[in-house]
Amino acid sequence: MVPLVRHGYMEECYFDVSYTPVYVGRQVEGIFASVNEITDRVLATRRMQTLAALTTSLIGVGDLEHVARTALDVAAQNPLDLPFALLYLPDVQGEFQLAKSVGLSETQLRSWQRAPAHWSERSLAGALAITPLAAGPWPEPVREVALSSLMTLETATPLGLLVTGINARKHLDESYRDFLRLFSAQVASALHSARLSEVLRLRHAELEARTRALEAFEVWTRDLGIDTDPFELIGQAQALLSSLLPVDVVVY
Secondary structure, X not given: OOOEEOOOOEEOOOEEEEEEEEEEOOEEXXXXXXXEEOHHHHHHHHHHHHHHHXXXXXXXXXXXXXXXXXXXXXXXXXXXXXXXXXXXXXXOOOOEEEEEEEXXXXXXXXXXXXXXXXXXXXXXXXXXXXXXXXXXXXXXOEEEEEEEEEOOOXXXXXXXXXXXEOOOOOOOOHHHHXXXXXXXXXXXXXXXXXXXXXXXXXHHHHHHHHHHHHHHXXXXXXHHOOOOXXXXXXXXXXXXXXXXXXXXXXXX
């Protein structure tokens, strides 16, 4: 890495340097150094490793909180491209509340607990300037964030909102934007799958409850033709209700 100021800011740059001796007769009279910039290759490799780790980590994750925790744990492994990350999930009123964060202290997070409503309408259209935050490995503070509404083709409303700090030594160019889009798309897909799994779990639990109730009523109905003592029948009815409903006392 060779930090350079060439676009008005200190930039993260990488080079390959090859050294070849220059002979005059049998004597080395100098060194020829050839320099080849490999910044794009280094950054692309680093980002692909992050995306691959995210894909692997999200396999089999079945609930929203676990998705949020897993995704940002992966983000924390790449503080250069993701100096900090915030993942917001909607509450019952549809407002986005902070579910998980990495890269910021508790003090820094105080003003980031709730996402403004208009943030959900943005999707990596560009960097958003913020009050400088000390985050990431560089001495320069993070001055911009990227916003991404987490949606899939199957969803009409955002499943969440991802806010990522922009590398202080690499402005948001097209390749950086593509990386964030792919990262966000994987998180959105995992959130969608987790939501579907939750719906299926609730439906399965409801069907199980209905099945238990039908079986219990079937047994009770059969006993009605056997027992003739009214108080015995009342006791059976109370026991049946107590097994099906969350009650503490049943009185006849």
